[in-house]
Amino acid sequence: MTNCLKQPLNKFIAPFSIFILLFSNLxxxxxxxxxxxKIAKEVGIPGMQVAYTKGNKKQSYVLGEKKFESNDLVNKNTRFQAASLTKVVATYAFFRLMDKGLIELDKPLTSYYKYDxxxxxxxxxxxxxxxxxTHRTGLLNWQGDVPSASWRxxxxxxxxxxxxxxxYSGEGFYFxxxxLEHIxxxxxxxxxxxxxxxxxxxxYSNIVWNDSLEVNAAYGHYSLEKPRRLGKYAKTNAAYTLYTxxxxxxxxxxxxIIEGEGLKKSTHQLMLTKAAEAKKSKDxxxxxKFVPCALGIRMQLNENGTAYWHTGSNPGxxxxxxxxxxxxxxxVAFMNTDEGFPAMKKLMQLFLDNKQTFWAYDWREGELD
Incomplete structure (x- = not known):
C-alpha cells in the first residue's frame, strides 16, 4: 500500500519542483x-549589454537603445566597441604566434621589424x-592624432x-x-x-569595421542625451578596434584566459603570471600592489584571491x-557612453561577491590611462 501511494506522489513532486525552480529563476x-x-538611470547609460557566467551557469542581459531616443533597442547581437579590451585579444594572438616559434617574448622587436x-x-x-x-616601453599612450595618416x-x-x-601605451601595441604583420x-x-x-x-566579433555591422551597431554617446556619430574604424589597431x-x-x-584553449600549457600559465608592477600615477x-600586470592583462589581488581584468575607453x-x-x-559589460565607468563597481557588486575590495575599479575608477 505504501509503495502504491509513493509512486504518484513522486510524479507530482518532480514537476512541481521544476516549476518552483523555473519560477525562482524568473x-x-x-x-x-x-x-x-536602476544602475543605467543613475549613471546615465543609453544602452548596455551584460554577460555573467559561473561554471555552467550563464546569464545575459540587454537594455536601452543603440542611439538615444531612436527607439532602436540594444539586443544580444548588437555590436559594441570593445576599445582596449582589444588588447587582450591581440595578446592572445601574439601568444599563438609565439607558440609557433615566430616571435620571442624578450627579443627586441626591431630585430624583426625596423619600425620607421x-x-x-x-x-x-x-x-x-x-x-x-606590461606597458613598460616608455612610449606614450598615443603620439599624434590617431588614426590619421599624420599620426602614422x-x-x-x-x-x-x-x-x-x-x-600605459597603445602605441606599444600598434608597434x-x-x-607581427611583417613577420x-x-x-x-x-x-x-x-x-x-x-x-x-x-x-559576433570583428577586429575592424565592415558595413554589415551598421544595421546592428551601437552608437557612442558623450552623455545620455548626446549621441556621437557612428564610429567606423576602417583600419585595424591592436589597441582598440574590436567590435563585439x-x-x-x-x-x-x-x-x-580561463581554459587556455589553443595555447601550450606553459604559455597559458605564463600569460597569467605576474609580470610587472603597475603605477596609478608618476609616483x-x-x-x-593590488593591480599588477600579467602579460597583456591586469590582475586584481584581494580577499578572494586572484582575478584578471581589463577596461576599455573609446570615444562614446x-x-x-x-x-x-x-x-x-x-x-563582461559594454556601455555606449563616455560616462559609463561609475556603473562598473555597481555591476560587480550586483553580480559578484560584494564582500571583497574591487581594486579593478577602486584603483583608478576604471581608467587605465
Missing amino acids: VYAQNIEKELQ RLSNTAGGDKITARMVL ATPLTLQFEPGTDYM LQET TKKSFQKLVEEEVLQPLGLS TAEDYTKFIQKA ADPTD FRCFFITYPKTKETL
Whole structure:
C-alpha cells in the first residue's frame, strides 16, 4: 500500500519542483533587470549589454537603445566597441604566434621589424614584446592624432628607458601589431581572424569595421542625451578596434584566459603570471600592489584571491571584464557612453561577491590611462 501511494506522489513532486525552480529563476532575472535599469538611470547609460557566467551557469542581459531616443533597442547581437579590451585579444594572438616559434617574448622587436617611427629614437631598439604587454616601453599612450595618416608618420619619443618604468601605451601595441604583420606577411585582421576569432568560434566579433555591422551597431554617446556619430574604424589597431558583444567576449575569456584553449600549457600559465608592477600615477601608490600586470592583462589581488581584468575607453564607449579562473566566474559589460565607468563597481557588486575590495575599479575608477 505504501509503495502504491509513493509512486504518484513522486510524479507530482518532480514537476512541481521544476516549476518552483523555473519560477525562482524568473524572479531572480526580473530582479536583476530592475537593478540594471536602476544602475543605467543613475549613471546615465543609453544602452548596455551584460554577460555573467559561473561554471555552467550563464546569464545575459540587454537594455536601452543603440542611439538615444531612436527607439532602436540594444539586443544580444548588437555590436559594441570593445576599445582596449582589444588588447587582450591581440595578446592572445601574439601568444599563438609565439607558440609557433615566430616571435620571442624578450627579443627586441626591431630585430624583426625596423619600425620607421622609431628609426631616430635612441633606446627604441630595446623594446620587446614583454615590455609592450606590461606597458613598460616608455612610449606614450598615443603620439599624434590617431588614426590619421599624420599620426602614422609622427616619430615616437621615449618617456623613459624601455623596461625601467610603467606607462600605459597603445602605441606599444600598434608597434607589436606591425611587427607581427611583417613577420607573418599577413594583415592584422587576417591574423586575428585565423588565430582568435575562427578557432574560438567568435562569430559576433570583428577586429575592424565592415558595413554589415551598421544595421546592428551601437552608437557612442558623450552623455545620455548626446549621441556621437557612428564610429567606423576602417583600419585595424591592436589597441582598440574590436567590435563585439558581451556574450562573444565572454566566450573569448572563458576559452582563451580561463581554459587556455589553443595555447601550450606553459604559455597559458605564463600569460597569467605576474609580470610587472603597475603605477596609478608618476609616483608609486600603495594601492598599485593590488593591480599588477600579467602579460597583456591586469590582475586584481584581494580577499578572494586572484582575478584578471581589463577596461576599455573609446570615444562614446566604456567597457570592462573581470574573471576568476578558480571559480570560472566572468562578468563582461559594454556601455555606449563616455560616462559609463561609475556603473562598473555597481555591476560587480550586483553580480559578484560584494564582500571583497574591487581594486579593478577602486584603483583608478576604471581608467587605465
